[in-house]
Amino acid sequence: MSKYFKHKIHNSHDNLFCKEYILTLAINGNELTKPPPIGEFVYELSVNIIKVKTSSRDTMRIIISILFFYKKLVIPSLAMAIAVGFLEWLLTEQFSLKTVGYTYILASMYFHYLIYEKRNPGEYYFYYNMGLCKSILWGTSLFLSLIIGLFLVIIWVICK
Amino acid sequence: MQVESVMKSFGTKHVLTDVFLSCRPGEIIGLLGKNGTGKSTLLKIIFGSLSADQKFIKIGHKIIRGLLNNRNLVNYLPQNHFLPNHIKVSTIIYLFCDKRNASLIKANDLIKPMLNKKSKQLSGGEKRILEILLVLHSNVRYILIDEPFNGIDPIYKEDIKNLIKEQSINKGFIITDHDYRNILDIATRIILMHDGGTKVILKNDELKIWGYIP
Numbered sequence: 001m002s003k004y005f006k007h008k009i010h011n012s013h014d015n016l017f018c019k020e021y022i023l024t025l026a027i028n029g030n031e032l033t034k035p036p037p038i039g040e041f042v043y044e045l046s047v048n049i050i051k052v053k054t055s056s057r058d059t060m061r062i063i064i065s066i067l068f069f070y071k072k073l074v075i076p077s078l079a080m081a082i083a084v085g086f087l088e089w090l091l092t093e094q095f096s097l098k099t100v101g102y103t104y105i106l107a108s109m110y111f112h113y114l115i116y117e118k119r120n121p122g123e124y125y126f127y128y129n130m131g132l133c134k135s136i137l138w139g140t141s142l143f144l145s146l147i148i149g150l151f152l153v154i155i156w157v158i159c160k
Numbered sequence: 161m162q163v164e165s166v167m168k169s170f171g172t173k174h175v176l177t178d179v180f181l182s183c184r185p186g187e188i189i190g191l192l193g194k195n196g197t198g199k200s201t202l203l204k205i206i207f208g209s210l211s212a213d214q215k216f217i218k219i220g221h222k223i224i225r226g227l228l229n230n231r232n233l234v235n236y237l238p239q240n241h242f243l244p245n246h247i248k249v250s251t252i253i254y255l256f257c258d259k260r261n262a263s264l265i266k267a268n269d270l271i272k273p274m275l276n277k278k279s280k281q282l283s284g285g286e287k288r289i290l291e292i293l294l295v296l297h298s299n300v301r302y303i304l305i306d307e308p309f310n311g312i313d314p315i316y317k318e319d320i321k322n323l324i325k326e327q328s329i330n331k332g333f334i335i336t337d338h339d340y341r342n343i344l345d346i347a348t349r350i351i352l353m354h355d356g357g358t359k360v361i362l363k364n365d366e367l368k369i370w371g372y373i374p
Contacts, residue, residue, distance in 0.1 A: 061255050068247050068255070125242035128209050129298065130255070131231030 065130050066140050072115055073141065074148075077108035097159075101152030108145040112138065161234075161302050161332060163206055167214040168198065175201050176212070177356035183332040185301060188324065190347030191336040192361070192372060197353040199336040200239060203304045206334070207236040219301065236304045237295040241287050245280035249290065252279060261297040268293060270316070284311050289320075296323055302332045309342050321346050340373065 081104035089095040116123060116137075127137055166179035175198040183189050193199050204210035206217060208227035217224040219233050243252055249271070253262045265271055270289055274282055282290065288311050295303060305324075309317050324333060324346055337343050344350065350361040354370055367373045 057259075065255050068244060068251075072244075072246055120245070122238060122240045122242045123244050125209070125236065125238045126244055126252075126256075128207070128227055129235045129242075129295070131228070133208075133227040 062130060062132065065127060065132065066137070069127060069137060070141060070144050073108045073111045073145075076111045076115075077104050077145070080104075080107040080111075097152045097156035101149040101156065104152065105145045105149035108141065108149075112141045161206075162216075162218045163202075164216040165214055166202065166205055166212055166216075168201055168205060168210075168212045174356055176205070179353075179356075179358050181206075181334070181351060181358055183302060183334055185330055185332045186328060186348075188328050188333040188335060188346050188348045190340075190343035190350045191334055191353065192340050192343060192350060192367070193336075193353030194372065198356065199353055200306050202353070203236060203306050203334065203336065204238075207234055207304055209236070233300055234302045234304065235295050235298045235300045237291060237306060237308060239306045239310065241284070241291065243279040243287060243291060246278060248276065248278055249282070250275045252290075253294065256294045257297055258299050261299065265293050265297055285313060288312055289316060292320055293323075296327050300331065302334070303327075305333065305335045307337050308335065309337050309339055317342060340367070 081100045084103040084107075085095055085097070085100040088099050124134060124137070161181075161183045163179065163181040163183075166176050167174075168176040175196075179202060181189070181202075191199050191202070201210060205212045205215055206224075208224065208230050211226075222229065222233075224230055224233070247255075250266070253265050253271075253275075256262075257265060266275060270286075271293065274286060274290065279287060279290075288308075292305075292308050292312075295305065308320060308324075312320065321342065324335070327333075328348075335343060335347065344364060350364075350367075352359045352361050352367065352370055352372060354372075359366075359370060361367060361370075
């Protein structure tokens, strides 16, 4: 029986990419929870393969999806942050990357809410189907925004 | 897949009160019901994108509590368009499918002309066809489809039905659509949603008895 399983997996195209599987054995469509009875019976055997570990290609696809998800927020957030920076320059005659950085973090969270929660909530389903949930998407947005925002602040601190 | 004891209320309105459903790879479950009976709500709860007041969902031996447990097991085609409008079609296909299925979709005559366009440049029907192909070719065990034939030209409906039948060899499907004839054509089992619960329909005449068709 194990040879049979092995054979099936090696014939599977996905084996090229995936590292681990859970197998379930079914007889006449009924999933088995214990070994089948020994004897001469006529069975319709089927093997269901549940992929449990993601491949490196899957991981890459998820990372790229998150970057595409975030890409939509970058331009409006940066535009707002620069606009606030210039406003500060007009008022105080000092352009501060620190303001731009902090504004970017807040603006990106605002645009995340505006673009994905209000304008295109349906787009979440694309990412849900890839195994990403809303909290992961919000968390990643915040994380990437912090990196970009704080990078701008650090540059300002170094240059100062 | 076993779906049991699903309960869901919106405010004081109890939409789902007594839902029991099962689906096996190879089956196409047609989910029918009048407007507002909770078909889409049920699919969203099974998928994990909507929380329920109470639910018990099991796939094989794995208990599904939310979206994260469903990964690589269940995919869902919602009623409305879900493709990100700023990504090129070819990239969407690459992201959504494995290599083999991506090549199959890219080779499709309907999809070929769209490959270099962004999703926002596609018409509603083109988008729907692409979404259906992506979900049907996804490498999962169960597929939940909400109104797949909505906005699709009649000429392509047969192709989609054939594709669903073809893909159902290894996958379980739960499909709902307002055009019940499309569902009756392909479903191996019909379930009617009525009064917050599910009724198994054995003969089409029962749909009349339950007041679903005239």
